[in-house]
Amino acid sequence: MKKIILGLSTLCFIAFSSCKDNAAKKIEESNIAAAAERDATASKFPVIEFDKKEHDFGEIESRQSVETVFKYTNTGDAPLVITDIKSSCGCTVPQDWSREPLAPGESGQFSVKYNGSGSNKITKTITVTANTEKGSEVVKITAFVKPDPNKVKSNS
Template sequence: MKKVIFGLSALCIIAFVSCKENAAKKIEESNVIAAAERDANSTKFPVIEFDKTEHDFGEIEAKAPQETTFTYKNTGDAPLVVTNIKSSCGCTVPQDWSRDPLAPGESASFTVKFNGSGSNKVSKTITVTANTEKGSEIVKITAFVKPDPNAQPKAAAAAN
């Protein structure tokens, strides 16, 4: 038993000593420079800044389509990439936005169409997903939807 333990110990010592090579000698200077540059750039984020974060359509007729445009600018230090824009419901449709990178200082826009559904005060949110530090931004649309004058009252409609 002593021979087995002694043999295994000797084998482990030989393995550790024979592989002992200075790891610092294996590091290439170009890799160190590339890693330092990558780490410095990882703290730079694009920043999305909107011309307005809420649009009020005011008082509108029921079912009257509405449209507005939100303009945004990249005020950060890295290219901005908008990956998705979606609304809180199907009655609000964001469109005409680019997935191409937006360089620092450049501006772009997207259109939001609202079909005028709902009644009284309505508020819808549009979530803009991008490569910003926060990851997403929210803009809103609001309106006061007046009842449709051509619609039948609910009691009369139920009687028919």
């Protein structure tokens, strides 16, 4: 039994010491430099900056369709890719944005249409999903929708 334990111990010692030598030989300066450059590039993100974060349509008639444009610039250090733009409800429709990468310093835009549904003060959010550090940005539209004069009020 002692011979088996001694034999296994010797085998483990040889295996561990031979791996140590091989691992040290595989490290090359070019690999270290490439890894450092990759890590530096990975920490660079695009930054999306909007010309406005909120647009107020003011007072509008009920069911009056209105539209605005949000302009943005990539002020970061990497190409900006917008993967999706969604609104908080179906009455607000974002459209016309580029799915192509936007280089640092370049600008783009998208439009938002609101169909005038609802009444009184409304606020709708539009979420822009992109490859920024946060992953998404939010812009808003607001309006005061006047009551529809053709709508009959019931007395019940």
